[in-house]
Amino acid sequence: MTNEHQPNVVDLRSDTVTQPTPAMRAAMMAAPLGDDVFADDPSVNALQEKIAALLGFEAALFMPTGTQSNLCAIMAHCQRGDEYIVGQLAHTYRWEGGGAAVLGSVQPQPIAHQPDGTLALADIEAAIKPDDAHFARSRLLTLENTIGGKLLPFDYVQAATALAKERGLNRHLDGARLFNAATAQAAKTGGDVYLEARRIAQCFDSVSVCFSKGLGAPVGSALCGSRELIARAHRVRKMAGGGMRQAGVLAAAASYALDHHVLRLADDHALAQRMAIGLAGIDGLAVEAPQSNIVFVDLVGAARSQSAALLASLAKQGIRATGLYRLRFVAHLDVDAEGVDRAVAAIRQFFASTR
Ligand SMILES: *Cc1c(COP(=O)(O)O)cnc(C)c1O
Numbered sequence: 609m610t611n612e613h614q615p616n617v618v619d620l621r622s623d624t625v626t627q628p629t630p631a632m633r634a635a636m637m638a639a640p641l642g643d644d645v646f647a648d649d650p651s652v653n654a655l656q657e658k659i660a661a662l663l664g665f666e667a668a669l670f671m672p673t674g675t676q677s678n679l680c681a682i683m684a685h686c687q688r689g690d691e692y693i694v695g696q697l698a699h700t701y702r703w704e705g706g707g708a709a710v711l712g713s714v715q716p717q718p719i720a721h722q723p724d725g726t727l728a729l730a731d732i733e734a735a736i737k738p739d740d741a742h743f744a745r746s747r748l749l750t751l752e753n754t755i756g757g758k759l760l761p762f763d764y765v766q767a768a769t770a771l772a773k774e775r776g777l778n779r780h781l782d783g784a785r786l787f788n789a790a791t792a793q794a795a796k797t798g799g800d801v802y803l804e805a806r807r808i809a810q811c812f813d814s815v816s817v818c819f820s821k822g823l824g825a826p827v828g829s830a831l832c833g834s835r836e837l838i839a840r841a842h843r844v845r846k847m848a849g850g851g852m853r854q855a856g857v858l859a860a861a862a863s864y865a866l867d868h869h870v871l872r873l874a875d876d877h878a879l880a881q882r883m884a885i886g887l888a889g890i891d892g893l894a895v896e897a898p899q900s901n902i903v904f905v906d907l908v909g910a911a912r913s914q915s916a917a918l919l920a921s922l923a924k925q926g927i928r929a930t931g932l933y934r935l936r937f938v939a940h941l942d943v944d945a946e947g948v949d950r951a952v953a954a955i956r957q958f959f960a961s962t963r
Contacts, residue, residue: 617926618947623822623876623901623940632824632864639860643853644670651856655863659817659830662802662866663809667838668830669845670859674699674784676850677816677829679707682748684833684840685778685814688713690747693735693777695721698752700782711848715744725758727751729771736775746775752782753808757880757902759792762808769811781809784818784829788900791873801870813837819862822876822901823869824941828862869941876901879939879948886952890959903937914962921958927951 619625628636642648652670660668671677678700682692692708694701696718700708708714719731737743749772753760769779783789790805797804809815814833819825831841845851852858880898887895887903892911896904907915915932922929927950930936937951 614926617928618943618951619928620937620939620943620951621928621930623824623938624820626824626941628824628826628861629941631868632861635860635864636857639856641854641856644855645851645853649854649856649859651863652859655859655866656830658863658866660832662806663815663817663832664806665809665815665832666835668832669838669841670852670855670862671816671829671831671845672827672850672852674782674816674818674820674829675704675707676845676848677818677831678704678750678780678782679711679848680841680844680850681780681814681816681831681833681837682708682714682750683712683844684837685748685780686712686714687745687747689715689744691715691717691737691744692748692750692780693717693719693727693732693746693772694750695719695725695727695752695755697721697756698750698782699784700750700752714747717744717746721755724761725755726760726764727768729767732768732771733775736777746777748778748780750780750782751812752784753789754785754792754900754902757898757900757904759789759899762793765808765811778814779812781812781815783809783815785821785900786815786817787870788822788873788877791870791877792900795874795877801873805870814841819865822873822940823862823865825858825861825865827858830862872941873901876939876941879943879945880937882945883937883939883948883952886949887955890956892959893955901939903939904931905935905937907933907935911959914958917962918955918958922951922954925950925954927954 639651644652656668736746790801793804794801819828883903894906
């Protein structure tokens with residue numbers, strides 16, 4: 609059994625495909641509700657207090673999506689004509705429809721990533737503009753952790769955010785998968801996952817966290833920051849149409865996930881390892897060693913021309929992934945070792961039968 613809703617499907621496209629568990633649904637059903645636009649929803653208020661306290665911030669705001677959470681953060685930090693420094697591959701720059709520029713008139717200053725996902729300190733430094741009417745005002749550094757499944761080294765996070773602070777920039781973390789980062793970091797330090805999440809978060813002025821990825825909630829993100837910043841973000845959220853009413857039914861799922869699904873992320877990381885080990889040694893596949901719950905596999909040489917056929921063959925067997933020449937397999941709550949092994953066997957079989 610890999611997914612009780614679709615027992616024959618092994619859906620490795622994303623950790624967003626999870627179904628709420630029966631216990632999570634029960635928590636949603638039982639949630640006390642109110643109108644959150646009047647700040648009256650006890651479940652939303654409880655979630656906001658819980659995540660703010662957990663990550664060490666004064667306040668938090670529940671958001672329908674991570675995209676809206678990042679947008680509200682950038683617009684709360686920046687005015688029209690300001691700019692934010694960001695990686696070329698960062699979600700806030702590349703995958704959010706250009707929202708900061710379109711809706712916020714905030715100019716992105718993208719810079720190239722190093723192979724480990726970091727932005728070189730010298731590149732950040734060089735991107736910061738002097739105070740001169742020719743330039744947009746450099747206002748914010750945005751990092752993402754994990755990025756492309758990679759954990760940013762903690763000493764790097766400290767150094768980059770210290771540099772930004774020293775140069776008068778605010779710091780925002782797109783921590784959609786912050787708890788995956790914390791899980792990977794805890795595996796290195798031997799520390800507690802919640803405390804590692806807090807250590808990472810405390811390097812920043814604001815942090816956005818997704819509940820709808822590996823944490824397994826159906827909907828929702830939270831933005832954490834100072835009371836003042838969250839008040840500004842609250843205005844933007846309203847403007848963006850994100851003022852929700854009896855949202856406690858969703859916040860309860862997020863709260864449940866924070867209590868029950870953080871420590872199990874290590875299982876997803878182990879599944880990703882299992883998948884990478886299973887795929888190692890197949891001719892034509894270059895498997896990147898996973899650092900969290902995501903496995904990237906490049907098709908190289910002659911295997912590139914077989915990519916579409918491979919995906920079609922997998923799809924026929926109910927095995928779903930994304931990518932074309934660079935395949936992405938994501939472990940989550942609704943896959944297990946049996947499902948991963950089935951995916952590995954199907955890929956091995958495909959290459960064995962086409963050679
Ligand atoms: C998923 C994701 C988001 C937000 O996504 P939504 O689909 O809008 O909730 C933001 N940043 C990163 C890195 C993500 O993976």
